[in-house]
Amino acid sequence: MLQKLFKKDTKDFAQELLGMYLIHESPEGKTIGKIVETEAYLWNDPAAHSFRGKTMRNSPMFGKPGTAYVYFTYGMHYCFNVVTANVGIGEAVLIRALEPIEGIELMKKRRKREDLYNLCNGPAKLVQAMGISKEHNTHFLLHKPLYLEERKKEMFSIVKKTRIGISLAKNKLFRFYIKGNDFVSFPV
DNA sequence: GGAACGATTGAT
DNA sequence: TCAATCGTTCCT
Secondary structure, three states: OHHHOOOOHHHHHHHHHOEEEEEEEOOEEEEEEEEEEEEOOOOOOOOOHHHHOOOOOHHHHHOOEEEEEEEEEOEEEEEEEEEEEOOOOEEEEEEEEEEEEEEEHHHHHHHHOOOOOHHHHHHHHHHHEEEHOOHHHHOOOOOOEEEOOOOOOOOOOOEEEOOOOOOOOOOOOOOEEOOOOOOOOOOO
């Protein structure tokens, strides 16, 4: 069922991802986070890496839906995306925040921080807490060790806001998060 | 070959 | 509010 979701409209899929679980079974241990905040990046979107066409860096965005796009930025951070749409289109969903569910001690160790609310409340923070690295770039996200999982359906409202940290297409309401969740990066 | 700039974070 | 820090992209 997730297979089909990957090809859905990216803005819809970004919202479908809310409440899903991201699981990493690493050699250090298992960590699980519930996705609570996402952003959609579209093929005709000036803010998207794919906007000016395929390059060495953004090529995973043009690959199979459901693959991971992990990119390096600001000289020191990595961000994690789920590729969507069909092959050759160039769309993805940035995962911006997780609610820590399992492996919290390992997350604290990796983050070198104790505060539960500061472990996964940002795209580069959750990458660090989950032990995601550039090695996971192009990894298919239904396969171990890093994969998505749908669990029990829960009821929540979705807040739609403008995206964080971009300089173009600032007016688009392509950022989504679970209303009232305490683990969102910028709950505004 | 060179310059400008990030889908950020943490400290001041 | 600002520095850290470097790969990618784009211009010359």
